[in-house]
Amino acid sequence: MSAIQKELSQLIQKGLKELFSLSVEEIILQETKKEFEGQYTLVVFPFSKEAKMAPPMLANQLGEYLKSNCDLVKSIQVVQGFLNISLKNEVWTKILQELSFQKSFDLATKSEKVLIEYSSPNTNKPLHLGHLRNNFLGYSVAQILKSAGYDVVKTNLVNDRGIHICKSMLAYQLFGNNETPETSGLKGDHLVGKYYVAFDKAYKKEIDTLLLTGLDEESAKKEAPILKQAQEMLLKWEQGDKEVVALWETMNNWVFEGFAASYKVMGVDFDKTYRESNTYLLGKELVQEGLNSGVFFQKEDGSVWIDLTDEGLDQKLVLRKDGTSVYITQDMGTAQLKYEDFKASQSVYVVGNEQDYHFEVLFHILKKLNKPFSNGNYHLSYGMVDLPSGKMKSREGTVVDADDLMAEMVQTAKDRTLELGKIEGFSEKESNELFNDLGLGALKYFLLKVDPKKRMLFNPEESIDFQGNTGPFIQYTHARICSIQRKAQEQNITQEPIGNFDQLENCELELIFLLNDYSNKIDESAKNFAPSVIANYAFELAKQFNKFYNELSILNEEDGKKKNFRLILADQTRKTIQHSISLLGIKAPIRM
RNA sequence: GGUUCCGUAGCUCAGCUGGAUAGAGCAACUGCCUUCUAAGCAGUAGGUCUUUGGUUCGAAUCCAAACGGAAUCACCA
Structure with a gap:
């Protein structure tokens, strides 16, 4: 509320009390519609019953009170239950004068730290229009919160490991002929993205072949050799296999160079960049901790789950049967790391609304683990950018780069x-x-x-x-x-x-x-x-x-x-x- | 099928903690550049706020249902 609004509100409160013995906690002043005279409008309908007076009469009496009890009000206009208030011109010119003297537009400091995670790209494909919305949103929200008086930390969580990364790595191994950004003339992230698409193409082809042998679709999707190879590669990566890790580092670096260039054009930046390859192990520790405390349970095949049926959700996997970590495992680890680094009281995740369920689960898990960082989490869930043809899909190449x-x-x-x-x-x-x-x-x-x-x-x-x-x-x-x-x-x-x-x-x-x-x-x-x-x-x-x-x-x-x-x-x-x-x-x- | 979100002008969107005759921009049409930048301004036309009930002095806004659309319910992320 601006100073003038506060002053008017207090006066109205006083007037309602003196004239009608009404105590109103909050006065809501709205902007007067263009077709009427005035700048602020008070709707008096809500008071009319208690004051036992018809709205127009009440509005009139209150209006007269305002006019004679302060030197701000120029005139009033009553239309039914609406009291339109015009302030004197000098009041407005004085407001402008004061605004022009202000050193800064920023609101008073709130002495509170807010962490904003945004961008969060995967290192298997270049950024598309959806990421632009994410990045612009995240950066802007950070700017806005800063201006609103918060201490803001911008973080980026790069999703640089996982089965999807292995897919482009594998396709590169199979079809890449050792090409590089230099030899191909492609920006690093675009080069890697090319192989992510190539993987999907080969995968689909294998599925089709398997279907011809009489296999049902579900099994074909699971049994396709190239998928199995990618899974093996992930396992090798988590075991630290030298060759796999070397390829991973090479390709990731190409992507990072590409992203850095894109971020520069976008005009966004980060105070700290996390990589999931550094946080997933911490996540695994948290899984073990939760297993010990009984928050999680293990199935016969060795996979680890949490039961959230009491919360109206279902059972969620937190660790695969082969011991490799999934998306949510690393998110748990990252949450802990961020807390250790910054101890922020609020943590905002700028992530698309397709992941609403994921974050609901994550926040529940953090609560169940009874972590200090289980409070103040907020999923800034934004809508997808759709094309007239529908959703953008990286794998199918229907994206706006x-x-x-x-x-x-x-x-x-x-x-x-x-x-x-x-x-x-x-x-x-x-x-x-x-x-x-x-x-x-x-x-x-x-x-x-x-x-x-x-x-x-x-x-x-x-x-x-x-x-x-x-x-x-x-x-x-x-x-x-x-x-x-x-x-x-x-x-x-x-x-x-x-x-x-x-x-x-x-x-x-x-x-x-x-x-x-x-x-x-x-x-x-x-x-x-x-x-x-x-x-x-x-x-x-x-x-x-x-x-x-x-x-x-x-x-x-x-x-x-x-x-x-x-x-x-x-x-x-x-x-x-x-x-x-x-x-x-x-x-x-x-x-x- | 379960859960969640959405439905406002031909198109893209505001308005949604209930308030006056529902607003912008684009597209269409009409005017305004010898006067501070015409990427501008002024105007015309365009609406059963998906539908039906309910709550209320008052509903685009709150509640319920129906219809239409989307997301999600993966040992993908």
């Missing part, structure tokens, strides 16, 4: 900018930087403006827009303001304190209202782990500024006080846009 898509976006930004002839006087370096900022801005905004929980659709046939509700629209507004400020500087215009000023146009008042609302938005988006709140806000703000820009002139305004006020208004808008999109990982060009 992350590197390709980012490159395309930058290219589109370039084409579009050149078309508009907007880079006069730009150096080549500046131009390329701009194309990057715009292309990535468009992409990030596209992925972040949607509520994280919702699945979203991406149509590769339709390019991502640069007009309307888009990143570039907001960036454009920022550049526009910068342009005005450059002109002001050329004219040697300096900003003076606003002082007592009340000559406000409606579009200016609405702009101040939005600027004042920004801290509420940071708070809301942090509470919900939802960058979409910030994205939508930034768009609203940019739209409102453009309206103002079109209706009124800043530099051509003759009244010096008005001109000064508008310059401050523009400057505060610029700062707020810049900060809000920085929370989304989007750059704000000063010219475009």
Whole structure:
């Protein structure tokens, strides 16, 4: 709640008490709808019963009370049970003045450490569009929580071991002819991904052959020789077989180099990167510990399970019969390691909603093991990015590649900018930087403006827009303001304190209202782990500024006080846009 | 089949801790560049908020059911 909202709320509480002897704990002030007069609206229906008074009358009496008991309120308007409150213009100009004096947009520190795990790629294939949503989300949520006053640690958990990794390793051994990123000209992660696809192709072929011999499908899937070979390879890896480990290291390093390049383009980073190859053994220890304490149980074949039927779930495997660890084994180990390293009070996992069940199980297991890190865990479960044809599948090659898509976006930004002839006087370096900022801005905004929980659709046939509700629209507004400020500087215009000023146009008042609302938005988006709140806000703000820009002139305004006020208004808008999109990982060009 | 999530304009999405005549953008149509960047602004058109019940002074929002869609229920991750 902003300061003005608090002040009004307290006054309303006082008024309700004095007039009607009502004690109301929390006053909810909503924004007045555009078609009515005012900025804040109080819905009085809830009080009318207890006060034994018809809503309009109650609203009127309360409104009169507000008018005569404070000097903030300019006028009131009562429509049925709605009390619309207009504040004096001086109140708004003073709010703008105070905002412009603020050193930082960040909320007060909460003295609490939050750990955010995101990205978490597998080292058997390159990143795709789904990973982009994950990375942009994770980075943005980290930025937002920082701004909301938390101490944030960004971690990445690389899934660098397991049967799926062995699959691409095996396919490489079989069909690779020792090619390397250098000899093939392929980025390391793409090269490895090629063999992941190759494995699946060979596997399917073997299944078909087995089916012809009369085997049923389920057995064929289990008995295919290439799968058995991959399983043997995993066992060898866990036993430390030199040759297998050497191949694993070589291929993993190719992938890491590839990922590093992708992360750089994405503009994301991490405070600490964990590898599952380092955490799975710790997970195995935890399995043993749970086995000893009776949290887990062992079946005859040697596999280890947990029974979660009492929690409404079912039995879950935590260790295979051959003793190799599964996905959840290593997640248990990683949880412990993260706790030891950072002792964070909250731990957020940015992982797709296809793994809802997995995390439900994981959190239950940690509780049952009675670990100190079993509290404060949150699965930020985001929706899948679907194609018009349905789900993306790496194995089947129906994915939108992350590197390709980012490159395309930058290219589109370039084409579009050149078309508009907007880079006069730009150096080549500046131009390329701009194309990057715009292309990535468009992409990030596209992925972040949607509520994280919702699945979203991406149509590769339709390019991502640069007009309307888009990143570039907001960036454009920022550049526009910068342009005005450059002109002001050329004219040697300096900003003076606003002082007592009340000559406000409606579009200016609405702009101040939005600027004042920004801290509420940071708070809301942090509470919900939802960058979409910030994205939508930034768009609203940019739209409102453009309206103002079109209706009124800043530099051509003759009244010096008005001109000064508008310059401050523009400057505060610029700062707020810049900060809000920085929370989304989007750059704000000063010219475009 | 069990569990979970979703269904708002032709399309992509806001709005959902119950509040006034349900909002944006894209696409379509009409205007606005000798005036601070037209990647902009203003306007027209487009809706039984999937359906049916219930709770309430008041429901897109809460509850129940039906219909439609998705995810998951692997010794894959």
